[in-house]
Amino acid sequence: xxxxxxxxxxxxxxxxxxxxxxxxxxxxxxxxxxxxxxxxxxxxxxxxxxxxxxxxxxxxxxxxxxxxxxxxxxxxxxxxxxxxxxxxxxxxxxxxxxxxxxxxxxxxxxxxxxxxxxxxxxxxx
Numbered sequence: 001x002x003x004x005x006x007x008x009x010x011x012x013x014x015x016x017x018x019x020x021x022x023x024x025x026x027x028x029x030x031x032x033x034x035x036x037x038x039x040x041x042x043x044x045x046x047x048x049x050x051x052x053x054x055x056x057x058x059x060x061x062x063x064x065x066x067x068x069x070x071x072x073x074x075x076x077x078x079x080x081x082x083x084x085x086x087x088x089x090x091x092x093x094x095x096x097x098x099x100x101x102x103x104x105x106x107x108x109x110x111x112x113x114x115x116x117x118x119x120x121x122x123x124x125x
Contacts, residue, residue: 022119025115025119027063031056032109034056034057035057037049042096042097042101054092055093057104058089065079065083089101
């Protein structure tokens with residue numbers, strides 16, 4: 001019998017009841033979290049852990065790319081950003097360079113913060 005995990009139940013419920021905009025925000029938060037874990041892992045010499053968390057970050061960004069709606073012009077701009085971030089993550093993974101991951105995280109935070117502002121404005125209108 002699996003152990004009862006209230007945190008897992010809460011997280012699952014949060015995801016299942018979230019709007020698409022909220023899920024997008026959660027994914028940005030996840031990418032930032034995994035990137036931070038990779039940075040700390042590199043600094044502590046935990047190369048495999050760093051690799052796994054960089055790959056998690058890449059998968060989230062790949063999902064963003066796959067779900068872009070190209071009928072909107074802004075999708076092309078986001079695609080360029082995502083391609084750049086994926087290239088930098090690949091390079092960071094090859095070199096195990098935390099500075100590159102910091103750069104990626106700066107971009108992810110900027111896009112996340114912009115997304116939060118879009119969500120806030122859409123609630124006001």
